[in-house]
Amino acid sequence: MSKKGDFEAVRKDIAKLMHQPEYDDGSAGPVLVRLAWHSAGTYDAETDTGGSNGAGMRYEAEGGDPANAGLQHARVFLEPVKEKHSWITYADLWTLAGVVAIKQMGGPEIPWKGGRTDYVDDSKLPPRGRLPDGAQGSDHLRWIFYRMGFNDQEIVALSGAHNLGRCHSDRSGFEGAWVNNPTRFSNQYYRLLLSLQWRKKTLKNGIEQFVNYDEDSETELMMLPTDIALTQDPKFRKWVELYARDKDRFFEDFTKVFDKLVELGIQRDENGEITNSDNENGGYHA
Ligand code: CCH
Known part of the structure; x- marks a missing residue:
């Protein structure tokens, strides 16, 4: 303790x-x-x-x-x-x-x-x-993230978290990792989005995702339809391009976003204390 x-x-x-x-x-x-x-x-x-x-x-x-x-x-x-x-x-x-x-x-x-x-x-x-629902496109992304108060640049920066981890067929129905080293935070996700050829694949469970099979490493990487949407929508794509070539800028923007x-929904006073919840009693003041 x-x-x-x-x-x-x-x-x-x-x-x-x-x-x-x-x-x-x-x-x-x-x-x-x-x-x-x-x-x-x-x-x-x-x-x-x-x-x-x-x-x-x-x-x-x-x-x-x-x-x-x-x-x-x-x-x-x-x-x-x-x-x-x-x-x-x-x-x-x-x-x-x-x-x-x-x-x-x-x-x-x-x-x-x-x-x-x-x-x-x-x-x-x-x-x-x-x-968000990974099977959807850019309209859905805007609808979900604008509701939270994010803009297009912030949507693309946040999506960079898909450098990490993987999809599991028994959780979301999608399958696989976005990058080769999914436990290392980097801007690789953006680089692969732009540099690889992504083709649609229907999984055994009927779910569609995008894949790239690399003959050399014998690994199949994946992208969700929402990830691909970031390259197809010009207002999103310009940020994908920026983060693919400028890792420092990605780190900076990811930090902020x-x-x-x-901090969404949390109000603090000048000392950083939360003002819209009661810390002692654990309840809202509302
Ligand atoms: Fe995500 N994400 N995410 N994601 N996500 C999944 C996994 C991770 C979407 C769908 C999925 C963000 C945005 C989106 C992570 C971080 C973030 C999976 C697979 C789906 C599906 C789940 C499974 O099967 O286990 C969609 C759609 C969006 C729309 O923008 C944002 C924002 C973040 C964080 C900032 C991370 C990390 C994972 C990997 C989890 C793991 O278990 O490895």
């Missing part, structure tokens, strides 16, 4: 669980990043509902959303950290784990502040269907 508020101690323990030789590509990192993203990506700016505050994914209403299939692995990885540092809220732990995982996998240092609560206000529970993602 660490002292309340000792986020450094929590960071260290998250970093320690990253190495998981038995799991996927040997790292808990990618699924932790996806947990952080899905905890925050339910936000709706207009009604100020959803977002990482409240950690609603612990409950069936949100956790059982088919879009969140597989994220129980991430939550299970983090449980010993929660047990050891019981003062931390799940909402803080999940977002911090994403930030630590990105750094551990060679990505940028993303600023992160704590203070989220685990209080769930039923009237603020996000309905299902707020997370991931920070914005995990």
Whole structure:
């Protein structure tokens, strides 16, 4: 047990669980990043509902959303950290784990502040269907991400997280990794989007994705229809081109946009204290 508020101690323990030789590509990192993203990506700016505050994914209403299939692995990885540092809220732990995982996998240092609560206000529970569907195109991406308050550049920058991890047929129905080294954060995703020939493939379960079979390495890489849409829509494509040639710019923009993602729906005063949730009692002031 660490002292309340000792986020450094929590960071260290998250970093320690990253190495998981038995799991996927040997790292808990990618699924932790996806947990952080899905905890925050339910936000709706207009009604100020959803977002990482409240950690609603612990409950069936949100956790059982088919879009969140597989994220129980991430939550299970983090449980010993929660047990050891019981003062931390799940909402803080999940977002911090994403930030630590990105750094551990060679990505940028993303600023992160704590203070989220685990209080769930039923009237603020996000309905299902707020997370993106990989089978769709650019209109869908704009509809989903504009709702959170992101613009085209931010959509493309956030999508760069698909440098990490893989799709699992028993979770989303899609299958495979986007890049050859899916536990190393880089701009490879953008480079492959532009440099390889992607052809449509229908999987055994009837789901369509894009693939590139590389004869030399004998590996098949994949892209979701939403990933391919980023190259087909001219307003998205110019950012794909920029991030493919300028890794530093990608890291810089990704840092800003991931920070914005995990802060959606959270208001802070000048000292960084959250003002729209009651930290002591774990409830909203609303
Ligand atoms: Fe994603 N993502 N994502 N994604 N995602 C999947 C996996 C990961 C979409 C669909 C999928 C973001 C945006 C989108 C990660 C981070 C981010 C999967 C496979 C699908 C499908 C799930 C499975 O089968 O396990 C769609 C559509 C969008 C639209 O933009 C954003 C934004 C982020 C983070 C900033 C990461 C990481 C993974 C890998 C997870 C793993 O378990 O390896």
